[in-house]
Amino acid sequence: MALNRRAFLGTTVGLAASLSAPMVLGQGKPRVVVVGGGAGGATAARHIAKGSKGAIDVTLVEPTRTYYTCFFSNLYLGGFRTLESIAHTYGKLASDYGINVVHDWAVGIDRDAKTVSLAGGAKLPYDRLILSPGIDFVDGAVPGWDVTKQNRMPHAYKAGSQTELLKAQIEAMPEGGVYCMIAPPNPYRCPPGPYERVSMVAHVLKQRNPTAKILIADPKPKFSKMALFQEGWQNHYGGMIEWLGPDFGGDKVEVNADEMTVTIDGEVNKVDVCNVIPAMKAGRICELAGINDGNWAPVTGHTMQSRIDENIHVLGDACAQGDMPKSGFSANSQAKVAAMAIRAALTGTKQFPAKFSNTCWSLLGTDDGVKVGATYEATDEKIAKVDGFISQTGESADLRKATYEESLGWYAGITSDMFG
Structure with missing residues (x-):
C-alpha cells in the first residue's frame, strides 16, 4: 500500500536502512519497469540489469528508437557536432544486458495494481517503477x-x-x-x-x-x-x-x-x-501517476524514491530533490543511487550512503570551454550541496581549451554509461 506523503517523510531513515533486506515477492524474478530512456532512465536500467546479473527483470519504455541528447545539442547548432554524433540507439541494452526495450508511450500508471499502461494497449506489471520522463512545458x-x-x-x-x-x-x-x-x-x-x-x-x-x-x-x-x-x-x-x-x-x-x-x-x-523556451514541469507521466507536488515530483535523496509512493523512483529533470541542477550529469548520478537502492531492496545486495556529483560544461566559442559543478549528499530533507567549483573569468586559452576537451571525454563516458 502506498504511503501518504507525511507518513513517508517520517519514515525516510528507516526505509533507507531497511532496503538492505530483500523484499518477499513471491515466485519469479522481481520486475523493474523504467519509463524514459535518457540520462536517468537508460543509466538506471543498465546498472540494475548489469549489477543484478540477471536476477531482476528490467523493462525500459521509451517511445523513440533514436535518442538525441539535449546535452551537446547546442554544439550541433554551433557547427561543432553533427546530428549523428548526438544520436544513440538501444540495441546494446537489449543484446548485452538482457533489457526488454519497448518503444511505446507510457500513458497511465495504476499504483494500486502496480502496472504501467502503454499506448499500444499492453500493461506492464512492476515491483519497482522508475520514472525518468524529462520535461514538459507549462501551459500559457x-x-x-x-x-x-x-x-x-x-x-x-x-x-x-x-x-x-x-x-x-x-x-x-x-x-x-x-x-x-x-x-x-x-x-x-x-x-x-x-x-x-x-x-x-x-x-x-x-x-x-x-x-x-x-x-x-x-x-x-x-x-x-x-x-x-x-x-x-x-x-x-x-x-x-x-x-x-x-x-x-x-x-x-x-x-x-x-x-x-x-x-x-x-x-x-x-x-x-x-x-x-517556456517554463517547465515534470514529464506528464508523473502527473498521471499522481506523484507531483505542483509541477515536479518530490523524492528522498537517499534512494530517489517518490515521497508519495515508495514503489516509484523519480530521476533527473522530473524530480524535486533539493540542490542539484536539472542536468544530464545529475540524472546519471541519481540513476546510480536509485539502481543501488533497488538492487538492495529486491535482491539483498549492499547499499551504501547516497552521494552525487554534477558538472555542467559550456562552450563559448572555438576551444573556449567553461564549467560549473558540485558534489552532494543525501539528507533526510533533500539532496544537499557539499562543495562546488566554477571556471573563472580571465582564464588562459590553454585552460579553456583543456576544459572543452574534458567535456568531450565526459560526453563519450556518459553515453557509454547510458547505452552500453
Missing part, C-alpha cells in the same frame, strides 16, 4: 505560444527534429536579421543551456551573417555562469548580443507566431527567428 507560460506554435517558434529543448528546425531557421536568417530567445524561469533543464545556445548561435552568425543581432528576453535577474558568458560574448561577439532581464522588461513578454513579433514590456519587436 509565454503568452501567445503553445506547442502548436513550435514549428514557427521552436523551443528545441527536446533534442532531435526541433534542434534541426532551429538550426535551419538560423542559417536561413536574412542579412542583419534578429534572433530572439525567450529564456525560461527557474527551475528548468540545464541552467547554462540557453546561454550556451546563444553563444553557439552567435558563433554561426559571426561567420554567416555578421550584422545579425541576438536579443534575449529573460525573466531572471541572473543566470548560471553569467559573468563567464558575458565575458565570452564580449570577447567573441562584441555588440551582437543584447540581454534584457526583468529590469528591462524581460519578464513581460508576449509573442505572435503569425506576425513573428515579440512584445517586450509593451514594445513590439519584429524578429526573424524566435526560440521560445
Whole structure:
C-alpha cells in the first residue's frame, strides 16, 4: 500500500536502512519497469540489469528508437557536432544486458495494481517503477505560444527534429536579421543551456551573417555562469548580443507566431527567428501517476524514491530533490543511487550512503570551454550541496581549451554509461 506523503517523510531513515533486506515477492524474478530512456532512465536500467546479473527483470519504455541528447545539442547548432554524433540507439541494452526495450508511450500508471499502461494497449506489471520522463512545458507560460506554435517558434529543448528546425531557421536568417530567445524561469533543464545556445548561435552568425543581432528576453535577474558568458560574448561577439532581464522588461513578454513579433514590456519587436523556451514541469507521466507536488515530483535523496509512493523512483529533470541542477550529469548520478537502492531492496545486495556529483560544461566559442559543478549528499530533507567549483573569468586559452576537451571525454563516458 502506498504511503501518504507525511507518513513517508517520517519514515525516510528507516526505509533507507531497511532496503538492505530483500523484499518477499513471491515466485519469479522481481520486475523493474523504467519509463524514459535518457540520462536517468537508460543509466538506471543498465546498472540494475548489469549489477543484478540477471536476477531482476528490467523493462525500459521509451517511445523513440533514436535518442538525441539535449546535452551537446547546442554544439550541433554551433557547427561543432553533427546530428549523428548526438544520436544513440538501444540495441546494446537489449543484446548485452538482457533489457526488454519497448518503444511505446507510457500513458497511465495504476499504483494500486502496480502496472504501467502503454499506448499500444499492453500493461506492464512492476515491483519497482522508475520514472525518468524529462520535461514538459507549462501551459500559457509565454503568452501567445503553445506547442502548436513550435514549428514557427521552436523551443528545441527536446533534442532531435526541433534542434534541426532551429538550426535551419538560423542559417536561413536574412542579412542583419534578429534572433530572439525567450529564456525560461527557474527551475528548468540545464541552467547554462540557453546561454550556451546563444553563444553557439552567435558563433554561426559571426561567420554567416555578421550584422545579425541576438536579443534575449529573460525573466531572471541572473543566470548560471553569467559573468563567464558575458565575458565570452564580449570577447567573441562584441555588440551582437543584447540581454534584457526583468529590469528591462524581460519578464513581460508576449509573442505572435503569425506576425513573428515579440512584445517586450509593451514594445513590439519584429524578429526573424524566435526560440521560445517556456517554463517547465515534470514529464506528464508523473502527473498521471499522481506523484507531483505542483509541477515536479518530490523524492528522498537517499534512494530517489517518490515521497508519495515508495514503489516509484523519480530521476533527473522530473524530480524535486533539493540542490542539484536539472542536468544530464545529475540524472546519471541519481540513476546510480536509485539502481543501488533497488538492487538492495529486491535482491539483498549492499547499499551504501547516497552521494552525487554534477558538472555542467559550456562552450563559448572555438576551444573556449567553461564549467560549473558540485558534489552532494543525501539528507533526510533533500539532496544537499557539499562543495562546488566554477571556471573563472580571465582564464588562459590553454585552460579553456583543456576544459572543452574534458567535456568531450565526459560526453563519450556518459553515453557509454547510458547505452552500453
